[in-house]
Amino acid sequence: MSNGETVTADTALPRPVNYIADAWSDCEAVRDDRDAWNIDPNTRQPVHRMATTAPRDVERALRHAERVYGVGRWDEEARRERADMLERVAALIEGRAEDIARTDSLTSGVPIGVTRKVTAFLPARIRATAADLLSIPRVRPLAAGGRDVRLYKVPWGPAAILTPWNGPSFIPAAKVVSAVAAGCPVILKPSEHAPGSAQLVVECFVEAGLPSGALQLVHGRGDVGAALTGDPRVRIVSFTGGPAAGRAIARGAAEDFKVLQLELGGNNPALVLDDADVEVAADGIFDGMTKLNGQWCEGPGKVLAHRSLLDPLLEALTERLSKVVVGHSLDEGTELGPISNAPHFATLQSRIDGLRSLGATVHQPARLPELDGYFLSPTVAAGADPARATAELFGPVVSLHAVDSDEEALRIANSNPSGLDAYVFGGDAERAVEVGSRVLAGEVRVNGAKIADLGDDSAQSFWGPAGLGGHGPAESVRVFCGDRVVGVDSPELPL
Structure with missing residues (x-):
């Protein structure tokens, strides 16, 4: 699963590889310009060539996400099974915390003492989502004069998650755990400047025993992101990044009215x-x-x-x-x-x-x-x-x-x-x-x-130019689920 030349002997950074259709596979190396390298920001020394994903492999990921999507079972037993899986993810991340912190530091330039604190918080964020799975019902009865009327929290569908280089592990982990808990099949594309940390996080999810197609990982630059976010099989896009890319995503999403969560920042x-x-x-x-x-x-x-x-x-x-x-x-x-x-x-x-x-x-x-x-x-x-x-x-x-x-x-x-x-x-x-x-x-x-x-x-x-949507507690149901009301009608209703 190599990807291009390794220039430095001891980079401690994983080479990018994809995870598509429940299997790890090689990326392609970007070779179109002199800047297509991942660089150690401390020394400006090349680490490995930037990775990209061929269009045929993006298509494989999209087909697999579409194939596995379904409303699913969300009774107490099913929610407990998925919560237990997330608990395993949290434990695996704890065991790899130093690797993740070091990769974060070498990717973002943030001091190792700080990235260790960020990494130490990842398990807590994942366990909080596991707790939401158990405490927030996905089906609840509505008051309807004795008739059977229910409110379902239903996963929107395949989710494209695009994450930036400044939160190399935390942002992918937080977004992915919410979408996986919701039941949306996820295709994650981290920033081309920060492939390693997201990959380590995905490895922990995979090892924990995800259902088929629950999470896929592709690497690449803006063209790969555009292929994902513009595809009609993707029903929700969660993006953190620059305003120009955010506007492009919003314009593309308008074509088929995708659900958007865009965090774009500002001054x-x-x-x-x-x-x-x-x-x-x-x-x-x-x-x-x-x-x-x-x-x-x-x-x-x-x-x-x-x-x-x-x-x-x-x-x-x-x-x-x-x-x-x-x-x-x-x-x-x-x-x-x-x-x-x-x-x-x-x-x-x-x-x-x-x-x-x-x-x-x-x-x-x-x-x-x-x-x-x-x-x-x-x-x-x-x-x-x-x-x-x-x-x-x-x-x-x-x-x-x-x-x-x-x-x-x-x-x-x-x-x-x-x-x-x-x-x-x-x-x-x-x-x-x-x-x-x-x-x-x-x-x-x-x-x-x-x-x-x-x-x-x-x-x-997110107000005005900061984007669309927002973030906060219970992200899995607030962002990645939509409401569906199902119930028995009545001739006694006034209209």
């Missing part, structure tokens, strides 16, 4: 009110812009600070950034690793140059390692026109802008809304929450920038 605003504690705000913004190397779609991007706090906030941020340990992602002492891949590294440099051209003063105080990787000092670009600083940054970069009131901050934040996340920092928590409730975003965090859900029932919608 998330952070509002620093005039009563904010500068140290608290600096801690939160620093945490958000460096977490996962800043490569997370919910991280802060455009900081709108009250004019009276602008200079002290800039000083506090640059002081924190100057102390960040930037280094090889596998070094235990590294706090910020390299940017994941060459295209995104170039994009970030272009974004910083763009802010500079808008009048920003660029602050990059961190010391970079003597390595030839995609290393970038965490950056604060202060002073650009906020109305023109609208591009998503998606890295250890924020733009900083002065405002004179809450209303001005809200006007700027909402004139080019992210729609995904926002942040408010203020001394009066009640006031900060009230301001946050007026930001056009699916989630607004006050005085912090963590990733974990704010509350047990934190269901988050």
Whole structure:
């Protein structure tokens, strides 16, 4: 199951292979340009050629998903069987946690200490879905005056799941477990920049004893994703990634009215009110812009600070950034690793140059390692026109802008809304929450920038350009199932 040349002797990265129709099979190597390689972001050394899937194999996967789809049995015994299978998946992932964390780190550039924490959460996410399988009935009676009327939660059908490079293991695991629990036959295509972590996760699902066709894996770039998402046999598409690809998926899906879950990100605003504690705000913004190397779609991007706090906030941020340990992602002492891949590294440099051209003063105080990787000092670009600083940054970069009131901050934040996340920092928590409730975003965090859900029932919608749908608890039935009402009619109904 090899795929092209191996350039480095000890990459610890699995070569991409497909899993189609219940069997592992070789991919094809992309050979159409010089950049068609998976690269170690710490050294810029090639690891292996990028993989792709031939059209005939994409077709095999689609045929198999269509063949195995059915409404299925969802009584208590059937749900228990599938929940037990997911428990086995969780245990297998626990046993491979270090391999997954290392692959995540070498793929995304995120420090190994962080990817270990992310990987440690995977079993909990899978077990939570197993618990949903047991606690959420898939058939329940409806009040109908004594007649037999039932509400069924029915899997939509074959699901195409396309995942990005910035959450190499967690995003595929979270989406796949929800779809598998729902009963949708899944075809997973991870980012061409992050094939290895998703493959390790799929191996755990396969070893746990999935039903035939419940999960297939194909590798490739946008052409493979387009072949999946545009095919009429696919009934639901779950995609996390860039807005251009998201719009293309939405246009293609409109042809046969596919169900869509599109998480597209944006330039998330952070509002620093005039009563904010500068140290608290600096801690939160620093945490958000460096977490996962800043490569997370919910991280802060455009900081709108009250004019009276602008200079002290800039000083506090640059002081924190100057102390960040930037280094090889596998070094235990590294706090910020390299940017994941060459295209995104170039994009970030272009974004910083763009802010500079808008009048920003660029602050990059961190010391970079003597390595030839995609290393970038965490950056604060202060002073650009906020109305023109609208591009998503998606890295250890924020733009900083002065405002004179809450209303001005809200006007700027909402004139080019992210729609995904926002942040408010203020001394009066009640006031900060009230301001946050007026930001056009699916989630607004006050005085912090963590990733974990704010509350047990934190269901988050994607507003405006952030995409379609949302995510939150009970994802398997909220996203991957549709409602079907079946029951006995009555001549006594009024119409």
